Amino acid sequence: MPERRVTMAxxxxxxxxxxxTASFALSGRTDMRISDASRQKVLQAARELGxxxxxxxxxxxxxxxxxxGFVSDRITTTPFAGEVIxxxxxxxxxxxxxxxxTEAGGDRDAESSLVHALLDRxxxxxxxxxxxxxxxxxxxxxxxxxxxxxxxxxxxxxxxxVVPDELEAGRDAARALLAAGHREGIWAIGGHxxxxxxxxxxIAGNERMRGLEEVLREGGARLDGVVECDWNTPDxxxxxxALLAAGHRxxxxxxLTDRVSLGAYQALGEAGLSVPGDVSVVSFDDQDIASVxxxxxxxxxxxxxxxxxxxxxxxLRKGPLEAVVHRxxxxxxxxxxxxxxxxx
Amino acid sequence: MPERRVTMAxxxxxxxxxxxTASFALSGRTDMRISDASRQKVLQAARELGxxxxxxxxxxxxxxxxxxGFVSDRITTTPFAGEVIxxxxxxxxxxxxxxxxTEAGGDRDAESSLVHALLDRxxxxxxxxxxxxxxxxxxxxxxxxxxxxxxxxxxxxxxxxVVPDELEAGRDAARALLAAGHREGIWAIGGHxxxxxxxxxxIAGNERMRGLEEVLREGGARLDGVVECDWNTPDxxxxxxALLAAGHRxxxxxxLTDRVSLGAYQALGEAGLSVPGDVSVVSFDDQDIASVxxxxxxxxxxxxxxxxxxxxxxxLRKGPLEAVVHRxxxxxxxxxxxxxxxxx
DNA sequence: CTCCGTTGTTAAATCGGATTAGCAAGTTGC
DNA sequence: GCAACTTGCTAATCCGATTTAACAACGGAG
Numbered sequence: 001m002p003e004r005r006v007t008m009a010x011x012x013x014x015x016x017x018x019x020x021t022a023s024f025a026l027s028g029r030t031d032m033r034i035s036d037a038s039r040q041k042v043l044q045a046a047r048e049l050g051x052x053x054x055x056x057x058x059x060x061x062x063x064x065x066x067x068x069g070f071v072s073d074r075i076t077t078t079p080f081a082g083e084v085i086x087x088x089x090x091x092x093x094x095x096x097x098x099x100x101x102t103e104a105g106g107d108r109d110a111e112s113s114l115v116h117a118l119l120d121r122x123x124x125x126x127x128x129x130x131x132x133x134x135x136x137x138x139x140x141x142x143x144x145x146x147x148x149x150x151x152x153x154x155x156x157x158x159x160x161x162v163v164p165d166e167l168e169a170g171r172d173a174a175r176a177l178l179a180a181g182h183r184e185g186i187w188a189i190g191g192h193x194x195x196x197x198x199x200x201x202x203i204a205g206n207e208r209m210r211g212l213e214e215v216l217r218e219g220g221a222r223l224d225g226v227v228e229c230d231w232n233t234p235d236x237x238x239x240x241x242a243l244l245a246a247g248h249r250x251x252x253x254x255x256l257t258d259r260v261s262l263g264a265y266q267a268l269g270e271a272g273l274s275v276p277g278d279v280s281v282v283s284f285d286d287q288d289i290a291s292v293x294x295x296x297x298x299x300x301x302x303x304x305x306x307x308x309x310x311x312x313x314x315x316l317r318k319g320p321l322e323a324v325v326h327r328x329x330x331x332x333x334x335x336x337x338x339x340x341x342x343x344x
Numbered sequence: 345m346p347e348r349r350v351t352m353a354x355x356x357x358x359x360x361x362x363x364x365t366a367s368f369a370l371s372g373r374t375d376m377r378i379s380d381a382s383r384q385k386v387l388q389a390a391r392e393l394g395x396x397x398x399x400x401x402x403x404x405x406x407x408x409x410x411x412x413g414f415v416s417d418r419i420t421t422t423p424f425a426g427e428v429i430x431x432x433x434x435x436x437x438x439x440x441x442x443x444x445x446t447e448a449g450g451d452r453d454a455e456s457s458l459v460h461a462l463l464d465r466x467x468x469x470x471x472x473x474x475x476x477x478x479x480x481x482x483x484x485x486x487x488x489x490x491x492x493x494x495x496x497x498x499x500x501x502x503x504x505x506v507v508p509d510e511l512e513a514g515r516d517a518a519r520a521l522l523a524a525g526h527r528e529g530i531w532a533i534g535g536h537x538x539x540x541x542x543x544x545x546x547i548a549g550n551e552r553m554r555g556l557e558e559v560l561r562e563g564g565a566r567l568d569g570v571v572e573c574d575w576n577t578p579d580x581x582x583x584x585x586a587l588l589a590a591g592h593r594x595x596x597x598x599x600l601t602d603r604v605s606l607g608a609y610q611a612l613g614e615a616g617l618s619v620p621g622d623v624s625v626v627s628f629d630d631q632d633i634a635s636v637x638x639x640x641x642x643x644x645x646x647x648x649x650x651x652x653x654x655x656x657x658x659x660l661r662k663g664p665l666e667a668v669v670h671r672x673x674x675x676x677x678x679x680x681x682x683x684x685x686x687x688x
Numbered sequence: 689c690t691c692c693g694t695t696g697t698t699a700a701a702t703c704g705g706a707t708t709a710g711c712a713a714g715t716t717g718c
Numbered sequence: 719g720c721a722a723c724t725t726g727c728t729a730a731t732c733c734g735a736t737t738t739a740a741c742a743a744c745g746g747a748g
Contacts, residue, residue, distance in 0.1 A: 007704055018728045023706060032707090033726055055464045056409065057704035060401050060733045067444075067465065082426050089447055098461055101445040103433055117442055120399045121411065233636045259636075266638055269613075289633060292577045292603075294610055351734055362698045367736060376737090377696055401734035404703045 006049045015045035022046075026053070059122055068092055068315060069100045069118035071111065072129035072150075080287055080304050081131060084150065087308030088127065095316050097124075108139065115141040125315045128152070133163050133203045146321060150311045153203070153325065161325045162311045166204045169300040169330035170211025173254055173282045176298065178219040180280060180338050182252045186221060188212065189239055189264060190256025191228030205231075205256060208284060212254060224250065231256055236263020244271045251341045252280040258287040261297055261337075276339030286333050296335035303328045350393045359389035366390075370397070403466055412436055412659060413444045413462035415455065416473035416494075424631055424648050425475060428494065431652030432471065439660050441468075452483065459485040469659045472496070477507050477547045490665060494655045497547070497669065505669045506655045510548045513644040513674035514555025517598055517626045520642065520676060522563040524624060525684050526596045530565060532556065533583055533608060534600025535572030549575075549600060552628060556598060568594065575600055580607020588615045595685045596624040602631045605641055605681075620683030630677050640679035647672045 012022035017038055024032045025042035045051075059065040070088060075081040085101060092099050100118055104111035118126060119141065128138050129150035136152040138159075149161040177186060193205040209226070216223055227243065229235040236255060240263065243250065255261040261283040268279055275281055275295055283290065286301035306328050314321065356366035361382055368376045369386035389395075403409040414432060419425040429445060436443050444462055448455035462470060463485065472482050473494035480496040482503075493505040521530060537549040553570070560567055571587065573579040580599060584607065587594065599605040605627040609619060617623050619639055627634065630645035650672050658665065 005704095009704075019705080020707085020728055020730095021726085024727095027706080033724085035726060038726080052460060052464055054466065054704055056400055056466045057404050057733095058706070060404060060704080060735090061706045063733085065400065065465075085445065086447060089445065093446075093458070093461075096461070098444050098446065098465060100442050101429065101433065102437075102442065103430060114437070116396060117437075117440070120396055121409075121442065122398065122400045237638075262636065292606065294581075349734095352736095353734075363735085364698055364700095364737085365696085368697095371736080377694090379696060382696080398734055401703095402736070404705090404734080405736040407703085 005054070006051045008051070008053070010049055011042060011045045011051045014049060015041040017042060026051075063122070064124055065122045066097045067100060067121065067123050068097055068312065069102065069115070069121075069123040069126040070129065071102050071104060071114055071118070071126060073106045073131055074103060075129050075131050080285070080302060083304035084129065084308035087305035087310075088150075088312045089308070091309045091312035092316075095312075097312070097316065099312075112139045112141055115139055119145075127311050127315065128159075129311075133166065135203070146315065148311045148315045148321065151307060158323050160314055160321050160323055162307055162314070163203075163325065163327060164302055164307065164330050165327035166207035166330070167211040168327070169284060170208040170213075171215040172211075172300055172330070172332050173208070173284070174212045174215035174219065174221075176282055176332060176334070176338055177252050177254070177280065178215070178221060181340050182280065183219075183221040183341070184224065185249065185251030185341065186216065186223050186254065187243065187248070187250045187252070188223060188226045188254045188256065189229065189236060189243075190231050190260045191226050193228070204284075208256060224248075229260075231260055233259045233263040233266075236260035237266045238263070240264045240267035241270070244268075244273075250279055252282070252338075255281060255283045258283050258285045258290045258297060258299055261299070262289060262293065265293060275337050278342050280339055280341070281337040283337070284330075290333065291335065293337075295337050298335045298337045299333050300330045301333050303330055349398065350395045352395070352397070354393055355386060355389045355395045358393060359385040361386060370395075407466070408468055409466045410441045411444065411465065411467050412441055412656065413446065413459070413465075413467040413470040414473065415446050415448060415458055415462070415470060417450045417475050418447060419473050419475050424629070424646060427648035428473065428652035431649035431654075432494075432656045433652075435653045435656035436660070439656075441656075441660065456483045456485055459483055463489075471655050471659065472503075473655075477510065479547070490659065492655045492659045492665065495651060502667050504658055504665050504667055506651055506658070507547075507669065507671060508646055508651065508674050509671035510551035510674070511555040512671070513628060514552040514557075515559040516555075516644055516674070516676050517552070517628070518556045518559035518563065518565075520626050520678075520682055521596050521598070521624065522559070522565060524682050526624065527563075527565040527685070528568065529593065529595030529685065530560065530567050530598065531587065531592070531594045531596070532567060532570045532598045532600065533573065533580060533587075534575050534604045535570050537572070548628075552600060568592075573604075575604055577603045577607040577610075580604035581610045582607070584608045584611035585614070588612075588617075594623055596626070596682075599625060599627045602627050602629045602634045602641060602643055605643070606633060606637065609637060620681050622686050624683055624685070625681040627681070628674075634677065635679065637681075639681050642679045642681045643677050644674045645677050647674055 008022050009019050012019045021038055022042050024034050025039045089099055102114045104114055125146035127148050127150050130152035133151050136154050138157055147159040149159050153161050192209045193202050227239045229239045253264050255264050261281055273279055283297050283299035286299045290297040290299045352366050353363050356363045365382055366386050368378050369383045433443055446458045448458055469490035471492050471494050474496035477495050480498050491503040493503050497505050536553045537546050571583045573583045597608050599608050605625055619625055627641050627643035630643045634641040634643045
């Protein structure tokens with residue numbers, strides 16, 4: 001079993017000084033005068049004994065636990081969301097902080113209870129995260145606390161938000177198609193909003209579509225149609241099949257997520273159409289599957305890692321937090337699913 | 345900004361009793377006699393003031409922080425591993441515990457440093473987790489501590505392990521094929537070990553293959569061949585293409601992971617072979633993709649959620665931990681990729 | 689009417705650090 | 719030579735709980 005932990009009192013005793021002196025020597029503060037000799041004795045003793053400060057005890061006095069709470073709806077469940085946590089964790093670690101990770105599963109009571117559990121442990125700050133970019137109302141326990149909203153927006157709640165720049169991503173999708181020469185026969189699959197839409201409304205779809213339409217229009221191209229459907233593979237398959245069955249002959253598909261793209265690939269394959277020879281596909285998210293599909297999918301990456309990182313960096317920055325929306329770029333992953341428009 | 349937290353002293357004052365009385369009344373201990381009247385006064389005051397104990401302060405005295413550390417190599421990165429964390433989190437939450445989640449990225453120094461950071465915060469126990477089932481040597485800082493090994497084994501390290509029952513999963517794969525009538529033309533894709541193999545060796549492949557071969561043999565069937573390759577989609581695609589190109593005509597493929605299965609699907613599709621009409625496929629892992637492929641993939645699910653749950657349940661169980669290996673069943677997800685063997 | 693055991697309560701110590709206030713000894717200024 | 723500063727250190731408190739030791743008040747036994 002673990003031997004008793006070395007305390008600062010042990011270090012002081014070994015160094016032959018008072019605990020006070022040891023404390024000042026170890027914290028390296030200059031406003032209290034410690035002779036070089038004493039300082040060396042203390043540091044030496046600490047090294048010999050393998051002393052490590054008890055963060056819990058320290059925090060009782062200093063009010064800082066070097067600990068951040070992370071509350072999300074279901075973020076750990078989604079395949080890419082691990083990246084958010086990893087980014088947050090890395091940034092926290094670089095500044096000697098640790099993360100309490102929790103997930104409320106969308107349940108308001110569970111959420112409150114988790115926030116309490118976090119506050120009971122004196123976390124310095126809380127990251128309130130959502131799996132989809134959307135509007136949220138954080139639990140009242142978080143009002144007046146140091147909070148950063150991750151992948152969500154809460155108008156009226158005084159905290160910064162960190163979200164992907166979906167609008168610019170929509171524009172970039174359009175630019176990628178325009179650059180390949182596409183001007184007509186362009187269809188969007190997935191539409192303005194994930195279905196089923198949550199009461200709060202989902203932002204990604206609207207912004208992606210807005211950016212897309214704006215740049216297509218400016219580039220002299222047009223969207224032949226928008227198919228509203230669930231953002232998943234079966235719906236992608238079904239809707240694209242239906243589109244083809246109805247006699248449409250798209251030259252390019254803008255799929256609102258990679259899952260939709262997979263369904264589109266399946267439908268196109270069944271119809272004997274090749275990507276990108278017959279139909280170009282541009283997508284959003286950059287899930288694992290995107291790089292593995294044949295042909296590999298050109299897609300706009302959700303910057304989950306940077307999202308997590310930035311949230312922690314903001315929260316650990318000194319000074320008060322400003323209620324600003326930080327938009328993180330969604331980089332274009334150019335792969336093999338966009339080609340020149342098919343003839344005819 | 346947050347108003348000062350209500351302390352036990354506040355409650356005692358409001359109730360008109362000493363802090364000692366308040367403490368005993370709130371903790372509900374019976375070994376110290378508190379009159380019913382006082383107890384009620386204290387509970388009432390606590391309710392009125394919305395008192396919540398400061399877990400950090402309490403732990404200074406009691407040595408228990410109701411906090412568990414979770415250290416993994418890269419677990420948050422893998423698509424399914426979020427489930428491990430979710431399972432662990434749920435179980436922790438049910439017992440009023442919280443989890444510090446950390447990831448060392450396979451770096452020994454980072455690992456030690458993280459364990460220190462956890463111990464500095466007085467975690468009650470540590471879960472040491474791996475992304476793949478494998479042999480590990482936990483950092484020396486964990487020796488003598490309360491530890492559960494998650495998805496890994498460490499002979500000589502005195503701690504329980506929680507791992508998927510890969511051997512039985514291999515047997516179940518064989519049983520599924522036998523039940524559909526398969527006796528010959530069975531090939532394993534992926535082989536005994538993931539490539540590149542780590543120095544520690546990876547267990548899953550060996551056990552899956554052992555269970556598979558054992559039951560096939562007992563069932564009067566045989567394995568026509570084993571293709572050793574990387575457990576990913578490009579390798580699955582390449583190896584199955586090569587197999588067909590070499591003139592082999594498999595009736596059933598046992599793919600060692602779902603990623604390999606996806607590659608196999610692609611290769612079979614390109615060769616004009618249908619699943620399961622021409623070739624049955626049985627797989628392992630049950631990643632998201634398994635249910636979404638066409639036809640949906642029959643696969644043995646890695647029980648990540650239960651793995652995480654069990655690890656926490658063990659660690660929070662009273663009494664000393666026994667160095668036992670707990671094997672968690674891998675349930676068969678029967679979908680549409682197994683059929684009767686093709687004629688001819 | 690003591691002595692003793694209950695019962696209910698509280699003062700004080702403790703946990704491991706950080707911080708404030710204060711105390712000796714040595715320096716400087718005039 | 720004495721006040722005023724500086725320097726270097728330590729005693730004492732504090733943070734918010736738990737826990738030990740002790741102390742009144744009361745009732746029953748002898």
